[in-house]
Amino acid sequence: MKKIPLHPLTWWIWSFAIVISIARANTPVFALVSVGVVGLVVISQREDAPWAKSFNWSLKVAIWILMIRTFIGVTIGVPIPGRTLLTLPRVPLPDWMPGVRIGGAVTLERLSSALSEGVIICAIIVICGAAASLTSPHRLLRVLPIYVYEFGVAVVIATSVVPQLVTSVARIRQAQRLRGQNTKGFASYRRVAIPLLEESLARSLDLAAAMDSRGYGVSRKRSRYRPIRWSISDSAVVISGLLVMGLS
Amino acid sequence: MIRFSNVSLVYPNSTTTVLENLNLEIAEGELVLVIGPTGSGKSSLLRLINGLVPHHTGGILAGEISVDGVSTREVKPGGLAHLIGIVGQNPINGFVADTVEEELAFAMEALNLPNETMRKRVEESLDLMSLAPLRSRSIATLSGGEQQRVAIASALVMHPKVLVLDEPTSALDPIAAEEVLSILHRLVHDLSITIVIAEHKLERVIDFADRIVHITGDGQTTIGSAQEIMKNSPIAPPIVHLARALGLEDAGLSVRDMRRRTQQLRDSTPLSHPRLIPVSTTAVIEVEKLSVAYGTKAALNSITTTIFDNEIVAVMGRNGAGKSSLLRSISGVNDIQTGGVKVHSLESKDLHSKVRRQTIGYIPQEPSDLLYAQSVAKECEQADKDNQVSPGTTHSVLAQLVPGISLHMHPRDLSEGQRLGLALSVVLSANPKVLILDEPTRGLDYEAKKSLTRILLEFASTFNRAVVIATHDVELVAELASRTIFLADGDIVADGPTIEVLLSSPAFAPQVAKVMSPQPWLRVRDVIDAIESKSR
Incomplete structure (x- = not known):
């Protein structure tokens, strides 16, 4: 599918509209459908850029959160009566904690309530990740008001150094594999972390020096080389999001 | 244009002065070359010009530096952005935008220039640096030479009066380096921009320099014309060594000049055939x-x-020709390959830990990737333990390679050459059957390159081992390699004795060969040998 050039705020507004609809509808089915739709949009519209991977990352993080949250929801808390699926051993708690229990019977109702809450929270995380992977942080930075620009140095450093670090990690691990070192296990992290830390510090200093010597922050006002304009397709995307929000 | 008066510089927590009482005046439209051993303060001198030192790094600065009448003491680097363009050693570290065009506009946006001016100047600079076809490309996808050109272009959009470049060609192949340097030459001559440039590979730049600042390492500097400095500088390109060896009165700096002066020598010697060293028949890789x-x-x-x-095999070719891929595959860490690589009839991909260390030694582009201990001593101990050799072996290798490294130093605080030496001794302590080096000469000065050459020649001849080295440095290849493989776009386009491969390509021929063509002499030593055998 063709990639539509859009205003950097468009996908963020659209995503927020979807997030609000998910919260309002409060049903896991709607949340899952939204994630599916957003996923399709991301796959067809994202560019081949480092930040485009943030959708995949948020998906992974969301699945972890869902698993941990469901586990805790099932094992700790107030029992919900219903059909018992399995019974876990109960951890005895002192008398002054009535009503709270750890372990015990896991009912279908308890599992489904923990799952459905989790799915909704995770869908919200994934949709924010999708917005991040559809928008260049550099372009987003340009349309944000001037006082946000104060964070500019930090954001530019983060967005340009972090993706480079991913390639650095691969490179360092490869070099150490060649030194015949084991690249798995906890000890290997230290061996990778030290050269990596040195490199990222050196890079950040280089970048800060480069930005400084190119006049960054000298003028309070910044002009725009390519002004970013709001177009009809932007309005169309935003309206579609708002419609979903209204209908939910 | 630039005036240093009585400038001295000391960094915090350091007892040595980087520069002492430097007086230097650079006129408009002058190209000044800064030379000196690694760590002597070349970069510091360059960064003093726009005030990055000491505003960004700290340090005590005595004396006065002014650029176009503006003192760097009062104005921060940002305030000089319209006056001075600075291009660092690794341009990729200084890029802030996604695409070429946006990168070029960055500094102008920061200074709030009107849109029409920006448009005009971006077009201008794109044309000047022949970047127009790349204007909307993502910077990360450009080659090294292209990135260097983008960095220069994004300095030029500000219409600076001074351009400062720190080793602009160190990562480039000879052809890309030639491109960048001829652009600089044009800027000086057409636009009268003042250029200050630091470079190790003098053979590439000396021809363009109006004056040379030689930092000798203890804070002292000598300043003079290229002729004057080259008369007795220990840092000199092969062409100057050739002039000295032939006893010519003054050093010829360009190939053209030297060819005229050696006409008689070339013609009086019958055309000799290169002596080829017989090759062993035991296949290793x-x-x-x-x-x-x-x-x-x-x-x-x-x-x-x-x-x-x-x-000793040199792998040459332009940036992106596949040199590193070949080396990584030989070392067995490329997971995406088809076909096979065998080292001593072992599949190199299947090697692990101890067997790997004893079979293949690999020095990556960044030797510090191999190092992770907190001191030189700990690094050596770890290598001894890993390779199960008697304690102290690695250190004795190190002492042989680069004498005089303090054991308590942090590997990060070593100079480029010393760090390469440490990485080499860690690898060599396992006595690998094959040694592979990926561009080891980046940022090395002549002295360090000379000792690297000696080490590798010794290693290959004493232990009868194979060495594979990827490099852009034709002079190093001439000194070192017995065979050269030339890659282009993923194919081997030439493979043979170094002398044949280098002589057949004008761009990759070393300086001595260019001067002495059609005689098959690559090194100063070859010329002297030929003269001696003639007189005998």
């Missing part, structure tokens, strides 16, 4: 139909070659 691709882009197309015992 067997590469069989090796292909590597990154996504849809092929890096190597079905390459087959064999490397023998006691051979």
